[in-house]
Amino acid sequence: MDLAFSPAQTLLQQSARTFLLQRCPPERVQELALDPRGFATDLWKEIAALGWPGLLIAPEHGGSGASLADALALMEELGRACFPGPFVPSAVVAATALGLAGGRRAHGLLAGLATGSRICTLALLEGPGRLAPEAMTLPIAAPGRLTGRKLFVPDAHAATDLIVVGHASAGPAVLLLPMGRPGIIARPLDSMTGDKLFELSFADVEIGPDDLLAQPGRAWAVLGPALRAGALARCAEMAGAAQRVLELCVEHARVRVQGGRPIGSHQAIQHACADLYRDVESARWLTWEAEWALASGRPDADATVAAAKAHGAEAALRVARRGHQIMGAIGYSEEHPLHLLHKRILAASQDMGDAALHLETLARAIGL
């Protein structure tokens, strides 16, 4: 057992925290959240210069070939800062899927993702809003024509490329398309989390045989690991955001004086803060255990990832919700960062499989 961060991970976290404090403070996050077309082109260029979008991309395609653990160390900081934008879909999920898929087009895109010149989003969910193979039924034929729609597609306005999951005669299928392909129409949804989500309509879009990201029958071999990496990235993001909520609450409880003493000297507040601490710590260390299980090929890795996402979502949401009570009225105001953290956690809790989906995985793993 060794639960220490590597020196490189510690360095990455420290430099990320410094950078994000300067370049992505809560005011900037808030400004981007309020702008219906908000996308921080400048920030994305800067993080590309720092190598973040290329962390999970192999050196031969211009990335740094870092591990998922390195990416999770960064995700904790991104969560803490409520970093907006398509980092998880593009730099974690798409980068992992493209790396596994291989081939000329995937490799070309990976090079663009690493330099920050391209961004790849994900068209996964449909009407039922569930991230399960049977709930992703967009009919795919390659060659053929694509007609139908996808929902909750993140940052379609900023993306250059698109991974589409649907169903072909041979089972699940995955396409890689340029966003500019004629017939792809994006309509913005308006989310309270500040995420830029879109409905994508495919109106008789021409699909060539080269557009398949994975050969028939291989779709889930490419997608499965990518979605697990995405789920863990969301776990780390939630843990980082929840840790920040805890710090804000403790700081407030220490300095806010009522009735002649800090409110943090009352058991009612102390015990609430202790519960936040328990939730932050348990969510965080289960995430890291799941990363280890995945990296070391443990037979229970899928179940551990599922447990991390299901527990992490519940625990981090509890932290945000109880945080409002500790923080008092100031936490209800738009200028205070608490709501940004709460909304970041909420969005992450539902993305990459909500608790219900992961509990289903876990139910099967325990023999039900």
Place this chain on the structure above:
Amino acid sequence: MDFGRSPDEAAFADEVRAFLRAQPPDTFPSDGTDAGYGSGAHSRAFTRALGERGWLSLTWPRAHGGWERPMGFLLVLLEELAASGAPFGPLSGCLQVSESIIRHGSVTLQREILPQVARGEATFWQGYSEPGAGSDLLALQTRARLDGDHWVLDGRKIWSSHAGIATYGTVLARTDPASTRNRGLSMLMVDNRLPGMDVRPIRSLTGQVYHYEIFMDGVRVPREYIMGQPGEGFSQLLRGLDTDRFWGRFYKAPFLRRILGLLVEHVRAERPGDSVARHRLAQAAAEIAALRALFHRAAWLIARGEVATGPVSAAKVMADELGQRVLSLGMELLGPYAALRAGSPEARLRGEIEHQYQTAWGHALAGGTSEIQRTTIAVRALGLPAEPRGR
């Protein structure tokens, strides 16, 4: 990061499992109730069997007859024993007391007690709580005064686990009559067989005896049977608090995983297709996994000699409250069968759920209540200001 067992630890786990297969836990007679923490019943025979394998002195220095194994071996031993439902009730008490004797004990104590512990012949009760000193332990009234070569001990202790079937008690007593609060306290090692000891059982809500009340009337304890110097009792207690709490709860996660397995077995057999039960059991599985991760985080800090107060107290709160939820879920899933005791006609899952359900309500009180743990987290781990003390 690495949450795994080293090759040596994995080999040791195989060794423990082989022992449990060769000598199944239920073939050992039990002589004390299972208090539900996950360490099973109290069984002298099983404790001796652990001693025969050297597993009661795994981590001790060689100078004290130990095997100098790293702490990871103990984690493996406890996890494997708990997963099998073995009756190792006295083990964590033995671990705590032997660690304390090695650190603070006189040469006499080390020479006389440690070999008995290693053989599984000595088990211990803790004499901390008193009728008027629970969460406010420093209100304790038990006193000991030096008379020649002996401490003369007078007082009364309560809620001491297995005290009637153990060999020695570690009794916190005031040895400086002029002192108040945390000064002037000392830890004495008291042999149950000494004249003046009166150990009376307290029947608990389960119908069984787990706790005892101990009346000490002029008990003459040999002078060297003190831990460290007089007056060091409270600082020793504080120093060992995190590790005591850790070793008293670490096996709760594998225990709850075993209980979850029983409930899954029940739902498969008797409520197939119950999607609510399925969902709630999966939820419990996620939380048990989180509890285990939190305990491993605490273990890693302890093994490195770092402060583990926050993770240990958080893990204890979570273990005890999750245990209550899991056993409550069990009672609900078993429906009218839930209350049937072991041995009753129609009892399900060997009647284990009702017993563990009842014991669960003591856990969030014992070893520092959940309220004390939360205050500890808030003040010591998070740095919130202490509540002004009432006088």
